[in-house]
Amino acid sequence: MIKKLYDFKKTQTDQKLAQRAQLSAKIERIDAEILLTQNNIDTTSVQRFGAISDFTILTMHKNTMKMHISKLEKEKDALVRQIDLLIKEIIESQKETEQYAYILEEEKQEALRKMLAEEEEASSEYVQSKYISR
Template sequence: MIEKLYKLKKNQTDQKLIQKATLEQEVDKIDSEVVFTQHKIDTATVDRFGAISDFLILAMHKDTMRLHIQKLLNRKNSLVSQIANLVNEIVELQKESEQFKYILDEEKKEKFKKILAAEEEAASEYVQSKYIRG
């Protein structure tokens, strides 16, 4: 029973670690998109015959990109808080897992001690029977 609980906690910990890695990848994507969008804001200019041929349109375009960056940063902050919560859950699961591991180790030690005691008793009985017969 303890072994099943130990394995369950290990599996839950592994799942949480996978979730954390997924969220961290998403944060990295957001960071790269923010850098890309900021670069676009910095390099956007007025083209004489292009889509952005007026300074007012350019300003609206830059404002839209800034709004997009703000939305990305809000999403990133949300993900970072989720990651922090996951880290706390992972720590708790690891603590529980270690407790079950300790219990399992203690049970193994007890079984080993019982086996040694039984072997010692059998050996002493054998020696006594040899001595009595002898």
């Protein structure tokens, strides 16, 4: 039973680590998109006969990109909070896994001690029977 619990907790920890990696990848994508959008804000300009020829339209465009950046930052903050909670869960799961591993090790040692005691008793009985038969 302890072995099953140990395996379950180990699997659960591995799943949480994979989930953390996915969230970290999402954060990296958001960071890249923020940098790209910020670069677009910095490099957008008014061309004399281009599509954006009015400063008002240019300002609206820049404000829209800034709003997009703020939405991305909010999403990033939510993901960071999720990662923090996940890290706490991972730590708890690892603690439980270690506890089960310790219990399993104790059970193995107890079984080994029992086996050695039985072997010692059997060998003692054998020696006694040999001694008595002489």
